[in-house]
Amino acid sequence: MxxxxxxxxxxxxxxxxxxxxxxxxxxxxxxxxxxxxxxxxxxxxxxxxxxxxxxxxxxxxxxxxxxxxxxxxxxxxxxxxxxxxxxxxxxxxxxxxxxxxxxxxxxxxxxxxxxxxxxxxxLDDEDQVDRELLKKALKKIAIKSIELNQGECNG
Structure with missing residues (x-):
């Protein structure tokens, strides 16, 4: 498969x-x-x-x-x-x-x-993915991931 x-x-x-x-x-x-x-x-x-x-x-x-x-x-x-x-x-x-x-x-x-x-x-147009919305969501996730790792490394 x-x-x-x-x-x-x-x-x-x-x-x-x-x-x-x-x-x-x-x-x-x-x-x-x-x-x-x-x-x-x-x-x-x-x-x-x-x-x-x-x-x-x-x-x-x-x-x-x-x-x-x-x-x-x-x-x-x-x-x-x-x-x-x-x-x-x-x-x-x-x-x-x-x-x-x-x-x-x-x-x-x-x-x-x-x-x-x-x-x-x-991200072809057929997918109907809102690129800006996806980018905004991924940025938030990236920031939270960095903050989480910094907390783990510093804590």
Whole structure:
């Protein structure tokens, strides 16, 4: 029996559906990002840098709930590809600020279409899904999930 039929015929827990969506997107992105030499995690890190200027690895590690070593390795690969540079933070010389280069910005602009194509394919017009309502609900869930995990880690 196919996974599609199992999902359609059974009551599937909410968290399992989120996992299926997340893994499906990761597989899609991995395939479509090969030409750019980056993986889905690195793409999300580029997005984070574009939204949070002059941030550092530790802040990103906390925000994404990814261990510092993984973030450091991902940024090292992006730095090796010329997509980010590190600059010493003048306010805290022990930390480096991460800055998106022109190549990183170009890669980000080109790969945004890949994300949009995935979204357009999974949320086709026939589904009658209100994208804005779905996005609003998912944002609330994401925030609550982050807050819950922060409480667990800090408590």
């Amino acid at each position: 196919s996974i599609v039929k199992l999902i359609d015929e059974n009551e599937v827990p909410f968290c399992k559906l989120i996992s299926i969506i997340s893994k499906g997107q990761a597989v899609y992105l991995k395939h479509h990002l090969e030409d750019y030499g980056i993986n889905p995690t690195q793409l999300y890190l580029l997005f984070e840098l574009s939204e949070q200027c002059n941030t550092n690895q530790e802040a990103i590690s906390k925000r994404f709930n990814i261990n510092k070593g993984s973030v450091a390795r991902s940024f090292q690969k992006l730095e090796d590809k010329g997509m980010v540079v590190r600059q010493i933070d003048e306010n805290n010389r022990r930390q480096n600020k991460l800055i998106l280069t022109e190549k990183g910005k170009k890669t980000l602009n080109e790969t945004e279409k890949i994300l949009q194509d995935w979204e357009d394919n999974v």
